[in-house]
Amino acid sequence: MLNWYSLIVESLHCILQIYPFYKMETNKLFVGNLSWNLRWQDLKDIFKEFGEVAFVRIVTDRETGRSKGFGFVEFTTVEDAAAAKEAMDGKEIDGRELRIDFAQEREEKKEENTEA
DSSP: OOOHHHHHHHHHHHHHHHHHHHSOOOSEEEEESOOTTOOHHHHHHHHGGGSOEEEEEEEEOTTTOOEEEEEEEEESSHHHHHHHHHHHTTOEETTEEOEEEEOOOOOOOOOOOOOO
16 A cells, blocks of 8 residues: 555655756846837846846847847846846836746757768
8 A cells, every 4th residue: 555645745855856946046037028119228227226237138039130028137146136026027017017037047959960
């Protein structure tokens, strides 16, 4: 007979070991659902009230130069980024409700071996 209690406790233990790496707080925020009218300086001005902004980037289409509607704001400290996330997630800016989360580092793409 299975001991369900032990199984649940073991599962929770595994999840708790993985969780900190899944939603790790960083000093860099992903900012989604941006208005196409918003420029990087506007974004910096909006977030500077939460601390020193080290870097701002709005991602644009390579061909058209038009905003893709998301970007990144990097603070000098994790605490400032956390405060900005808490205050700004869901806030309406230029008619759009912002979606903010801690940015995750990009995984390096594996190079395929093309040699025959």
